[in-house]
Amino acid sequence: xxxxxxxxxxxxxxxxxxxxxxxxxxxxxxxxxxxxxxxxxxxxxxxxxxxxxxxxxxxxxxxxxxxxxxxxxxxxxxxxxxxxxxxxxxxxxxxxxxxxxxxxxxxxxxxxxxxxxxxxxxxxxxxxxxxxxxxxxxxxxxxxxxxxxxxxxxxxxxxxxxxxxxxxxxxxxxxxxxxxxxxxxxxxxxxxxxxxxxxxxxxxxxxxxxxxxxxxxxxxxxxxxxxxxxxxxxxxxxxxxxxxxxxxxxxxxxxxxxxxxxxxxxxxxxxxxxxxxxxxxxxxxxxxxxxxxxxxxxxxxxxxxxxxxxxxxxxxx
Amino acid sequence: xxxxxxxxxxxxxxxxxxxxxxxxxxxxxxxxxxxxxxxxxxxxxxxxxxxxxxxxxxxxxxxxxxxxxxxxxxxxxxxxxxxxxxxxxxxxxxxxxxxxxxxxxxxxxxxxxxxxxxxxxxxxxxxxxxxxxxxxxxxxxxxxxxxxxxxxxxxxxxxxxxxxxxxxxxxxxxxxxxxxxxxxxxxxxxxxxxxxxxxxxxxxxxxxxxxxxxxxxxxxxxxxxxxxxxxxxxxxxxxxxxxxxxxxxxxxxxxxxxxxxxxxxxxxxxxxxxxxxxxxxxxxxxxxxxxxxxxxxxxxxxxxxxxxxxxxxxxxxxxxxxxxxxxxxxxxxxxxxxxxxxxxxxxxxxxxxxxxxxxxxxxxxxxxxxxxxxxxxxxxxxxxxxxxxxxxxxxxxxxxxxxxxxxxxxxxxxxxxxxxxxxxxxxxxxxxxxxxxxxxxxxxx
Numbered sequence: 001x002x003x004x005x006x007x008x009x010x011x012x013x014x015x016x017x018x019x020x021x022x023x024x025x026x027x028x029x030x031x032x033x034x035x036x037x038x039x040x041x042x043x044x045x046x047x048x049x050x051x052x053x054x055x056x057x058x059x060x061x062x063x064x065x066x067x068x069x070x071x072x073x074x075x076x077x078x079x080x081x082x083x084x085x086x087x088x089x090x091x092x093x094x095x096x097x098x099x100x101x102x103x104x105x106x107x108x109x110x111x112x113x114x115x116x117x118x119x120x121x122x123x124x125x126x127x128x129x130x131x132x133x134x135x136x137x138x139x140x141x142x143x144x145x146x147x148x149x150x151x152x153x154x155x156x157x158x159x160x161x162x163x164x165x166x167x168x169x170x171x172x173x174x175x176x177x178x179x180x181x182x183x184x185x186x187x188x189x190x191x192x193x194x195x196x197x198x199x200x201x202x203x204x205x206x207x208x209x210x211x212x213x214x215x216x217x218x219x220x221x222x223x224x225x226x227x228x229x230x231x232x233x234x235x236x237x238x239x240x241x242x243x244x245x246x247x248x249x250x251x252x253x254x255x256x257x258x259x260x261x262x263x264x265x266x267x268x269x270x271x272x273x274x275x276x277x278x279x280x281x282x283x284x285x286x287x288x289x290x291x292x293x294x295x296x297x298x299x300x301x302x303x304x305x306x307x308x309x310x311x312x313x314x315x316x317x
Numbered sequence: 318x319x320x321x322x323x324x325x326x327x328x329x330x331x332x333x334x335x336x337x338x339x340x341x342x343x344x345x346x347x348x349x350x351x352x353x354x355x356x357x358x359x360x361x362x363x364x365x366x367x368x369x370x371x372x373x374x375x376x377x378x379x380x381x382x383x384x385x386x387x388x389x390x391x392x393x394x395x396x397x398x399x400x401x402x403x404x405x406x407x408x409x410x411x412x413x414x415x416x417x418x419x420x421x422x423x424x425x426x427x428x429x430x431x432x433x434x435x436x437x438x439x440x441x442x443x444x445x446x447x448x449x450x451x452x453x454x455x456x457x458x459x460x461x462x463x464x465x466x467x468x469x470x471x472x473x474x475x476x477x478x479x480x481x482x483x484x485x486x487x488x489x490x491x492x493x494x495x496x497x498x499x500x501x502x503x504x505x506x507x508x509x510x511x512x513x514x515x516x517x518x519x520x521x522x523x524x525x526x527x528x529x530x531x532x533x534x535x536x537x538x539x540x541x542x543x544x545x546x547x548x549x550x551x552x553x554x555x556x557x558x559x560x561x562x563x564x565x566x567x568x569x570x571x572x573x574x575x576x577x578x579x580x581x582x583x584x585x586x587x588x589x590x591x592x593x594x595x596x597x598x599x600x601x602x603x604x605x606x607x608x609x610x611x612x613x614x615x616x617x618x619x620x621x622x623x624x625x626x627x628x629x630x631x632x633x634x635x636x637x638x639x640x641x642x643x644x645x646x647x648x649x650x651x652x653x654x655x656x657x658x659x660x661x662x663x664x665x666x667x668x669x670x671x672x673x674x675x676x677x678x679x680x681x682x683x684x685x686x687x688x689x690x691x692x693x694x695x696x697x698x699x700x701x702x703x704x705x706x707x708x709x710x711x712x713x714x715x716x717x718x719x720x721x722x723x724x725x726x727x728x729x730x731x732x733x734x735x736x737x738x739x740x741x742x743x744x745x746x747x748x749x750x751x752x753x754x755x756x757x758x759x760x761x762x
Contacts, residue, residue: 023568024597031695037513059598075568092406095571169666172598182424194428200594205560213556227596233519234427236415244502249507253516259399259524261425267598269659285512292510
């Protein structure tokens with residue numbers, strides 16, 4: 001990662017609030033799809049030597065258009081039923097969840113950006129965004145689009161890195177926590193699905209206390225805002241050669257039926273990461289397992305206190 | 318218990334018999350109505366006619382006839398784990414019976430994480446009885462449909478009149494589990510996935526088996542006897558061998574409106590409802606108003622925000638009080654304290670989004686250094702404020718407030734020695750953090 005496009009405060013209306021069996025935020029596939037769409041436009045209009053290799057999302061504010069029923073503690077989506085069919089009756093209806101969100105996108109960029117390209121690039125991105133769907137929603141406003149050419153040096157120096165990251169506050173960045181899910185499965189020896197659902201449930205159990213019992217919440221060993229997320233797709237059919245499947249939009253590329261796959265994600269405060277690349281997501285294809293993955297290389301940070309402590313012990317020696 | 322010892326063939330016979338019984342009961346009722354409605358001179362003729370019809374009905378339900386008919390109708394439906402109709406109720410295209418083996422080394426959850434996914438039936442509702450037949454279960458859990466997939470017709474042998482008939486039946490039933498010519502539809506989802514300068518076109522299908530599993534678990538947590546018992550015990554402060562389970566922040570997605578059976582059989586069983594798990598980011602709801610009418614953010618607005626974090630930290634410290642301070646313990650303690658400092662920084666960032674100058678409101682009783690920290694943009698039009706800000710004394714004061722707040726919280730628990738060396742470091746730490754905050758503020762102008 002040498003250059004960075006910072007798209008601040010992208011306000012989106014009517015974005016998808018449902019991703020597979022999760023709700024509350026669009027799937028990472030949407031943002032990586034947007035990144036790729038932007039790359040195609042940039043290559044066509046600005047320079048074909050530029051590539052957009054990854055994307056990070058920081059959510060400043062979000063509001064799902066839903067309401068909850070206090071009796072059953074369920075949330076329902078607020079929906080409209082349009083357009084009508086030709087004869088004025090209501091069309092068959094497919095329930096969708098919609099949301100508003102205010103996000104900042106960081107897009108990793110590589111390729112030569114001489115000053116002549118620089119201005120053109122920001123303008124192109126802004127135009128392209130205004131005309132794009134973002135996670136199925138429409139862009140209401142864009143705070144600013146900025147190209148940072150020396151991101152490596154910002155990233156290397158803790159003070160400048162922190163200063164850069166702190167401008168992303170208030171907000172939370174989404175990172176992948178496959179490691180936590182894996183660890184939890186191993187430690188508890190539960191079936192993967194059971195272990196996964198532990199992060200969506202609240203359990204209480206009892207201990208004897210005198211002649212009564214004390215009920216306490218069973219807390220997991222992990223802290224942080226851990227949530228189930230969609231991390232891509234897995235093939236559930238053979239990979240068909242181009243043209244073998246009927247009624248597709250493109251008969252020139254291979255086709256595969258897929259289902260969404262899930263893992264754990266964490267919403268973290270972006271200012272405390274050790275390395276900017278921990279925030280980034282990119283697409284990956286693993287042919288062996290027919291996996292179409294959104295990958296993120298987040299590493300839990302080393303606590304600052306601990307840094308000081310280890311430094312001290314080294315000095316003492 | 319007799320029920321469980323039945324062979325699959327006997328279950329097939331029972332199933333057909335029960336269909337027959339239902340059909341004949343209905344037929345007899347209709348006849349009775351017909352007799353009452355008919356005029357006196359026609360009754361005899363009508364009864365004759367109905368009796369003949371009844372014989373042919375009975376004939377239809379002879380296993381050999383019914384199975385031939387069923388094998389013939391099997392093509393109208395499909396047994397699947399992934400269905401297209403959930404994407405749009407008018408979509409017509411391939412739904413799939415996926416048979417991917419679980420791969421435990423992958424840390425991902427999908428249908429392949431289920432040991433025996435529930436099978437769904439899609440297609441013509443008039444052929445659903447064939448679907449139910451194919452889902453009959455042998456005592457070891459093997460389904461009739463599994464035999465068919467393996468070209469094993471042994472459960473049907475006792476019903477067939479010839480080898481040819483068995484072959485026909487197999488061919489017929491097989492159509493319910495094999496994807497016909499694969500196809501998508503204009504109402505199906507189709508998306509490109511870039512691969513090395515090229516693309517694959519992905520056709521996502523709805524994982525109805527996985528959805529069913531989630532649905533059953535939520536229902537279990539809500540309505541099962543076991544959970545009712547556990548919740549009653551909790552209310553009465555009594556012991557229970559079960560833990561109570563609550564799914565938090567569930568949303569409902571509806572499929573098929575008032576006709577859920579048009580989507581699939583499992584969907585019909587779920588009443589057209591599916592549950593969704595929350596993946597939403599944390600919200601900033603607690604900051605709908607700036608911190609007015611309080612003398613310090615550490616008495617109220619902020620302390621409420623970190624209440625959970627504090628409880629966790631205290632519990633952790635107490636649990637490890639007399640253990641040797643090994644690396645793991647120190648790392649975890651540091652992480653938890655970092656977490657609280659994070660909240661402080663994030664809280665500050667949140668409050669700073671209010672319009673500049675909010676701290677000059679009459680109801681703002683915060684000490685000056687907190688005002689300087691939380692309303693820095695007021696400098697733009699308040700010279701005195703700017704001068705105070707530039708003295709940079711406020712950072713140390715806020716940091717001291719924070720250390721005092723944290724120590725006071727921990728002192729409430731007498732077991733924790735607040736004289737611990739590490740706690741002195743907090744003040745140093747927060748002062749560092751706040752210096753960086755100032756850099757940001759400067760950078761923003």
